[in-house]
Amino acid sequence: MTQANQTAMERISDREFVVRRTVDGSVRLVFKAWSEPELFRRWWTPKSFGMTIHSCEMDVRTGGGYRLVISHPSMPEPMAFFGKYIEVVPGERIVWTNEEGGEDGAVTTVTFEGRGEQTLVVWRDLYPSKEALDEAMVSGATSGFDEQFDQLDEMVAELGAE
Template sequence: MSDLSNRTLTIEKTFNAPVQLVWDAWTQSEHILKWWAPNGMDLKVIEHDFKVGGKWKYTMQMPDGTEFISEGAYTEIVELEKIVTSADFKPMTENVELQAYFEAVGEKTKFTFNVVHATPEYCKQQEEMGFYNGWGSAFERLVKHLEVLVK
């Protein structure tokens, strides 16, 4: 097993919302629908069983009509602190681990998002395929969604 640091892509953000709201946005289907997909794409929640061992599955319609499937199973949940899940984003990314960390900082939330890949080569390939643009776009949608909730 190679060193985690060369197999992990990380995005850190501070959300202008309390940790409970950010947590809810990650863990409740009605919120996930509003931000999980990149800009301009609609998401359908097929399955969302938020518990350790529970599975999740979302689909997005691509502009060319094909379906993009995101799915995984939760492996670790620490209320208001951490979510770890396996993840496949077919057809582009398979067999990765998502780690979402939440830290209350007053009325804001420090958020760290890691995606751990099987090999350094696969990690680099995913980065070059647009990892930061794709997730960055989804997290911008999350920022906007949280702004509406905070008001």
């Protein structure tokens, strides 16, 4: 990872939170890291958060779904995160729902833009209300992206070296 790869996070409206990061790796490898369960689970949760991914089921196609079961020492029981893929364009875009949040769940859009041997990843969470995004920010749901993307960058570098 080069020092230039910084994660930019900002709230751009009452309902939208955006994360931008350039990853050292081709669009093909970066998209693969987002769409193959065995790779996804290697980088998805920030290691310092102490979370464990018990299962990761992903059918990454328009109309498909996902289900992650994650635990943390502070939680009495593992928690399921799940939703549907609204749109998947290989190498370009993945859009999914976050249904564990009920009516307050965000719709997440991640785009991949090739820039030579790097990929600009833009993650947009659109919440149904200002209050839902406020709550997500207070709860810490919008934190950890620096470490998460560092882990993605490291894994993509490993994939590129294989």
